[in-house]
Every structure is written in structure tokens, then in C-alpha cells.
Amino acid sequence: MRTILIIVAKEFRQLFRNRMMLPIILVMPFVQLVVLAYAADFEIKRLRLWVTDLDQSGLSQRLAAKLEASPNFVVTGAGYSLAAADQAIEADQADLAVSIPAGFERTLIREEEASVQLIANAIDGVRGSLGASYASQIIADFNREVREAYGSSLGLAGLSSPAGTYQLTWSYWYNPKMDYKTFMVPGILALLVTMVGAFLSSMNIVREREIGTIEQINVTPIRKYQFVIGKLLPFWILAIFELCFGLVIGLLLYKIPFLGNFGVLLGFAALYLLLIMGMGLLISTLSENQQQAMFLSWFFMVIFIFLSGMFTAVENMPEWAQAITRLNPLRYFIEAVRMIILKGSGFGDLTQHMWILALYAAVINGLAILRYRKTV
Amino acid sequence: MRRFVGFVQKELYHIFRDPRTLLILFGMPLVQILLFGYAVTNEIREVRIAVLDQSKDLVTQRITERVLSSEFFALEQTLSDEAGIEPAFRSNRIKAVLHYEAEFAEKLRRDGSASIQILLDATDPNTAQSVLSYLTGLIQQDLAEQRIASVPLSIRIEPRMRYNPELKGVFLFVPGLITIILMLVSAMMTSISITREKELGTMEVLLVSPMRPFQIILAKVTPYVLLSLINASGILLIGRNVFGVPIQGSLLLLMAECVLFIIATLSLGILISTVAQTQQVALMLSLMGLMLPTILLSGFMFPIDNMPIPLQVISNIIPARWFIVIVKGIMLKGVGLEAVWKETLVLAGFAAVFISLSIRRFKVRLQ
Numbered sequence: 001m002r003t004i005l006i007i008v009a010k011e012f013r014q015l016f017r018n019r020m021m022l023p024i025i026l027v028m029p030f031v032q033l034v035v036l037a038y039a040a041d042f043e044i045k046r047l048r049l050w051v052t053d054l055d056q057s058g059l060s061q062r063l064a065a066k067l068e069a070s071p072n073f074v075v076t077g078a079g080y081s082l083a084a085a086d087q088a089i090e091a092d093q094a095d096l097a098v099s100i101p102a103g104f105e106r107t108l109i110r111e112e113e114a115s116v117q118l119i120a121n122a123i124d125g126v127r128g129s130l131g132a133s134y135a136s137q138i139i140a141d142f143n144r145e146v147r148e149a150y151g152s153s154l155g156l157a158g159l160s161s162p163a164g165t166y167q168l169t170w171s172y173w174y175n176p177k178m179d180y181k182t183f184m185v186p187g188i189l190a191l192l193v194t195m196v197g198a199f200l201s202s203m204n205i206v207r208e209r210e211i212g213t214i215e216q217i218n219v220t221p222i223r224k225y226q227f228v229i230g231k232l233l234p235f236w237i238l239a240i241f242e243l244c245f246g247l248v249i250g251l252l253l254y255k256i257p258f259l260g261n262f263g264v265l266l267g268f269a270a271l272y273l274l275l276i277m278g279m280g281l282l283i284s285t286l287s288e289n290q291q292q293a294m295f296l297s298w299f300f301m302v303i304f305i306f307l308s309g310m311f312t313a314v315e316n317m318p319e320w321a322q323a324i325t326r327l328n329p330l331r332y333f334i335e336a337v338r339m340i341i342l343k344g345s346g347f348g349d350l351t352q353h354m355w356i357l358a359l360y361a362a363v364i365n366g367l368a369i370l371r372y373r374k375t376v
Numbered sequence: 377m378r379r380f381v382g383f384v385q386k387e388l389y390h391i392f393r394d395p396r397t398l399l400i401l402f403g404m405p406l407v408q409i410l411l412f413g414y415a416v417t418n419e420i421r422e423v424r425i426a427v428l429d430q431s432k433d434l435v436t437q438r439i440t441e442r443v444l445s446s447e448f449f450a451l452e453q454t455l456s457d458e459a460g461i462e463p464a465f466r467s468n469r470i471k472a473v474l475h476y477e478a479e480f481a482e483k484l485r486r487d488g489s490a491s492i493q494i495l496l497d498a499t500d501p502n503t504a505q506s507v508l509s510y511l512t513g514l515i516q517q518d519l520a521e522q523r524i525a526s527v528p529l530s531i532r533i534e535p536r537m538r539y540n541p542e543l544k545g546v547f548l549f550v551p552g553l554i555t556i557i558l559m560l561v562s563a564m565m566t567s568i569s570i571t572r573e574k575e576l577g578t579m580e581v582l583l584v585s586p587m588r589p590f591q592i593i594l595a596k597v598t599p600y601v602l603l604s605l606i607n608a609s610g611i612l613l614i615g616r617n618v619f620g621v622p623i624q625g626s627l628l629l630l631m632a633e634c635v636l637f638i639i640a641t642l643s644l645g646i647l648i649s650t651v652a653q654t655q656q657v658a659l660m661l662s663l664m665g666l667m668l669p670t671i672l673l674s675g676f677m678f679p680i681d682n683m684p685i686p687l688q689v690i691s692n693i694i695p696a697r698w699f700i701v702i703v704k705g706i707m708l709k710g711v712g713l714e715a716v717w718k719e720t721l722v723l724a725g726f727a728a729v730f731i732s733l734s735i736r737r738f739k740v741r742l743q
Contacts, residue, residue, distance in 0.1 A: 115532040122537035126418040167491040172498035321415035
């Protein structure tokens with residue numbers, strides 16, 4: 001036990017002696033939480049709308065005004081030809097162009113049917129289709145108003161809703177304001193813990209090998225397990241500290257609701273760190289120098305991050321990709337952190353996650369210790 | 377010329393000798409295009425929902441049937457009362473609840489309207505929004521079919537999804553991916569490989585050879601230019617043949633723009649290598665100073681319009697931002713130089729600044 005403590009003390013001394021280290025430890029969570037939380041905003045809002053009103057009638061102007069009034073749209077321009085609308089989309093001045101054809105009012109009243117053209121820039125498919133569906137909803141709404149206003153005068157009252165209507169209401173749980181930051185911050189916290197746990201710990205052990213000091217440690221009576229524990233414990237403490245530090249920033253800066261139990265979050269993070277540090281250890285046994293360790297951890301980090309549900313939901317992925325995510329520790333952790341912080345889930349809701357992580361940690365650490373040799 | 381070829385050969389040996397370098401060079405682009413092409417998507421599919429049907433009549437069953445028969449939704453649970461909603465959300469089993477009021481069909485017949493409540497797990501706001509819009513769409517469709525075929529006074533909406541009619545997510549990512557990979561290979565790899573010679577001391581050996589410093593650097597970056605172009609063409613090919621991302625505009629122009637961007641990022645890489653003394657520092661500088669800002673602020677993953685103003689301003693000094701606009705324009709919109717000349721000019725300006733900076737710094741180091 002004393003041996004381990006001595007190694008831990010040595011590690012901390014080395015850690016804080018490195019002048020680059022302290023800023024990285026303190027600045028990293030801050031930068032990630034501030035830049036990433038603000039930049040990583042997929043929320044679809046303020047769609048740029050281009051309105052072409054070729055009719056210039058009372059009805060067409062009312063429709064245009066209704067579109068403009070929607071909080072989802074910002075009108076960036078209006079033109080008087082379809083070519084101009086096309087041009088606006090091509091030049092990326094608008095995400096969506098609504099064109100009301102000439103004679104819109106007349107055909108609607110006389111022939112009881114008129115059309116409105118909607119062009120969406122669909123390079124970003126989700127943005128395009130959501131924009132189109134927002135606009136369609138507004139137009140349908142407008143249609144209902146028109147029908148109510150003119151329908152009775154034309155003697156069509158009874159026809160408007162022969163089958164009755166469904167009244168649709170909805171409510172957004174856990175995030176009523178639909179704030180994207182509420183979604184991102186817990187994910188960023190999980191990422192932070194992973195970076196400290198996997199990156200720093202793997203580089204640290206490889207560094208001893210690269211510089212050659214590992215041979216000096218190898219000839220001491222320090223046992224294998226003592227060395228590994230002594231090496232990893234400081235990063236375990238550091239990662240927990242980062243989690244708390246990041247959590248405080250998140251709570252203060254973004255007023256993220258914290259519904260869960262802090263103890264549950266800590267317990268889960270502690271378990272997860274065992275696993276992720278085992279991975280760091282495994283990577284360190286597979287590399288000869290820091291550059292290789294970095295390349296390897298980076299390669300896996302990219303896969304882990306994009307298959308974790310951090311940015312896009314796991315459920316949207318095809319079967320084979322979902323199968324891979326089941327091997328992705330980050331996926332379980334991000335899910336758990338979000339559940340604990342945003343929904344107030346407890347150990348009872350997370351038993352499955354816990355068993356998987358515990359089993360996984362045992363396997364990875366076993367492998368890493370098997371591969372780790374005291375001899376060079 | 378023969379000396380030059382010899383130098384390039386030496387550099388290629390270095391690259392192909394280390395499997396981990398190869399993994400980053402060729403494995404990374406492949407993994408990323410597969411991930412972005414197949415896995416990273418905001419398009420919902422098979423969202424697990426719960427149904428709380430307090431009426432269980434023909435109408436509610438018909439609506440439920442319609443919702444579940446679409447490819448977007450799958451039934452996870454049938455709830456019997458409202459108390460079951462909260463635990464189902466909390467254990468993450470479902471994303472939405474479809475809640476019909478009691479005596480649904482009866483009310484619909486008697487009062488002409490009946491209510492459906494949709495409860496959404498909005499911890500992921502985008503998914504929640506998509507789920508809501510698909511659900512309401514399906515329910516409205518059901519209503520429309522029950523009505524008489526033609527309703528008078530109706531406005532027909534003719535939507536057109538330009539550039540990407542099938543709404544594939546990969547359209548957005550291919551231009552960004554090319555940018556990231558070009559950046560990775562030409563800036564990061566170059567800076568590391570030059571600093572490595574410095575760190576190991578072999579740079580001095582090279583400098584006393586009859587080659588001029590300028591030629592040495594040129595020979596060092598040539599293999600990376602070739603690799604960058606191979607990678608870029610590879611992504612374009614996979615994009616077109618596997619994912620059906622078209623190249624609408626001129627391929628020649630696209631390649632020329634790629635070369636311009638490669639020149640800009642290569643000079644950035646050389647610049648980094650003149651600052652950094654060790655590989656570690658070069659790697660950190662490229663990662664933190666180049667890759668991260670590029671991924672986050674170039675509009676590759678996150679729309680620039682959504683960012684707060686300070687970040688939007690910063691995004692202007694990221695060369696990748698301009699390059700992505702160019703690639704999107706040429707590839708997906710099929711525009712020519714006349715539409716992207718401004719961006720091209722900005723990119724050329726960046727390249728000129730980086731080249732002159734790195735030449736100046738390089739000379740200083742030699743004295």
C-alpha cells in the first residue's frame with residue numbers, strides 16, 4: 001500500500017512540474033464546454049426564407065406575412081421572379097424559397113384550388129426537410145383560415161370537415177425550452193472524462209518507456225500491480241476532478257437542470273474510468289513511443305465519439321453500426337450521464353449499463369495486465 | 377532532378393514503413409466516410425414509442441396501426457395508465473408516448489373532434505422535433521384519408537428538395553470530409569514529419585547535402601501532396617459510387633481548388649514545423665490549433681449560422697470554411713468559377729500569407 005502511495009505521489013509531482021500540464025487540465029474543460037457547447041448547435045432555427053409573391057393580392061400578402069411572422073424563419077429577401085428565388089438558393093442566401101404564383105387568389109377562389117411552390121436547399125437533408133415541413137404547416141394553417149373565412153360565404157361550410165378533426169397537443173419533457181445545450185453539456189462532460197482517462201494515462205506510461213525510465217522502475221521491488229495502480233490512480237482522481245469542475249461550469253454557465261443524484265453520477269463515473277483506463281493501459285502496451293500511442297488513441301476516439309450518440313442518436317444508425325455501438329464504452333457512459341443529469345435516473349434504471357461496463361472493465365483490464373510485461 | 381526523386385523516395389519509405397502511420401493515412405479516411413455515410417445521421421428510424429390508449433376503439437387502433445406500420449416507429453410498450461409514462465422515459469426505453477383520450481371515436485363522432493397528446497423525450501431536442509413532425513404528419517394523413525377526396529378551397533403545396541432530393545445525410549458530409557482529410561494529411565502529417573527530422577537531428581544532415589533548403593522542403597511535401605490527392609479522389613469515388621453523391625460541376629475545377637487548398641494547408645504545416653521543436657508539440661499544435669477549430673467552426677458539422685457572433689467572426693479566419701463552400705458549390709450545385717471566385721480568392725490569399733510567413737521563418741532558423 002505504501003509503495004502505491006509513493007508512486008502516486010511521484011506521478012502527481014511529475015504532473016504538476018510540467019508547465020504545459022496544469023493549463024491543459026484547467027483550460028480544457030472550460031474551452032470544451034464553452035466552444036463546443038456553443039458551436040455544436042444542430043438546432044434548426046432561424047431558417048433563411050426567400051419569398052416570391054407574384055400575385056400581390058390580398059390573400060398572397062396575408063400568406064407572406066404569416067410566413068414572416070413565424071419564429072422559425074428569418075426573411076432574407078423577396079423577389080419578383082422565380083429565377084431570382086432560384087438564384088438566392090444557389091448563392092446560399094436562403095435555405096428555403098416560397099413562391100406564390102400569379103393569379104393565386106383568383107384560382108383559389110374560382111377554381112377552389114391553387115398551388116404554392118416550395119424550394120428547399122436540401123444539401124443538409126434534415127434542415128431542408130424540416131424547413132419544408134415548417135412552411136407546409138404554416139400554409140396548411142393559412143388554408144384553414146381561408147376556408148373558414150370564405151367557405152361559409154360560398155356555402156361550403158358543411159364540407160370542410162366531414163370526418164371531424166383530431167386535436168393534437170404535445171409537450172417536450174425534460175427540456176421544455178428545447179435547448180440544445182442541455183443536450184450537449186452532459187455529453188461533453190463524458191467526453192472530457194474519457195479524454196483524461198484514456199489519452200493522458202496511455203501517453204504517460206509510454207513516455208516512461210520512450211525516455212527509458214521504465215527500466216529503472218522495473219529493477220525496483222515494485223510489483224506489476226502496484227506500478228499499474230500507482231500509475232493509473234492519479235489520472236482516476238484527475239478525471240473525477242475534471243468531471244466535477246466541468247459540472248460546476250455547466251451548471252453555472254448554462255443553468256443545466258441537475259435532476260439526479262450526485263452520488264450516482266460519481267459512482268458511475270468511477271466505474272467507467274476503470275474501463276477506460278484499462279483501454280489506455282492496453283494502448284500503451286501496443287505502442288513504442290508517444291506518437292504511436294497518440295495515433296492509436298486518436299483513431300479509436302474518432303470511432304467512439306461518432307458512434308456514441310453524442311451528436312446524433314444511436315437509434316438512427318443502421319443495424320451493423322448499432323452492433324458496433326454496443327462495444328463502445330463511451331456510448332453507455334454518455335447515455336448514463338444524460339439520464340442521470342437530465343432525467344434523474346437512479347441505479348435502478350441503470351443496472352444494465354452498470355453490468356455491461358463492469359464486465360467490460362474486467363475483460364479489458366485483464367487483457368492489459370496480461371500484455372503488460374515488466375521486462376523490456 | 378535525380379536527387380529530388382531520391383528524396384521523395386526516402387520520404388515514401390518513411391511513410392510506408394510504419395503501420396500506425398498508414399492506419400491514420402488510409403484507415404482514417406475510410407472509417408470516417410463509412411461512419412458519416414451510414415452511421416452519423418439525424419434521420420430518424422425505428423424510434424421506440426409507447427402507446428397509452430384509454431379508448432381502444434377502431435379509430436385509435438387505426439391511427440396506431442398507421443404510425444407503427446411506417447418504418448420510423450416501433451412499439452416498445454403498451455401503457456395502461458399515466459403513471460407508467462415517467463418510468464418508461466427515465467429508463468430510456470422510449471422516445472415518445474402517443475396518448476389517446478378516453479372515448480376517442482365517440483367524441484370524434486359526437487363533438488367533431490377528439491384529442492391526441494404526444495409526449496416527447498426532449499433531452500435530445502432535434503430527435504424530439506423530428507419525431508413530433510413525423511408523428512403529426514402520419515396522424516394528419518390518416519385524417520385526410522377519412523375525408524372526402526377533394527376538399528374545396530385547398531392550397532396545394534409543391535415542395536422541391538433541391539440538390540438532394542432523397543435527403544441523404546452523406547451529401548452534407550462528403551465535402552467536409554474531403555476538407556478534413558486534406559487538412560490531416562497535408563498539414564498535420566507534414567508538420568510532424570519535418571519536426572521529426574529536426575528532433576532526431578537528421579535535418580542537419582539533409583541541410584549539408586548539396587540540395588538547397590527550398591528543394592529539401594519541396595521534396596518533403598511532394599509525397600504528401602500526392603497522398604492528399606489520392607485520398608481526395610478516393611473519397612470522391614466512394615462518395616459517388618457507394619453513396620450516390622454526384623459531382624455536378626467541373627471535375628477539373630474541383631481538383632484545381634483542391635490543389636489550391638492543399639498548398640494553403642501545406643504551408644500551414646511547414647509553418648507549424650518551424651515553430652515546433654518536438655513532434656509532441658507539432659502534434660498538439662496541429663490537433664488543437666488546426667483540426668479542432670476546423671472540425672468545430674468550419675461549418676463541416678455544425679451550421680455556422682447557429683453560432684454566436686464571436687464564433688462566426690472567428691470562423692472567417694479558418695481556410696476550411698471557404699473551401700467547404702467551394703466544394704459544396706462545385707460538387708452539389710454544379711456552379712462554375714464565377715460563383716465561387718470570392719472564396720477562391722480568399723483561399724489564395726491565405727496560401728500567399730502562409731507561404732511567405734513560413735519562408736521567412738524558415739530562413740531565420742537557418743541562420
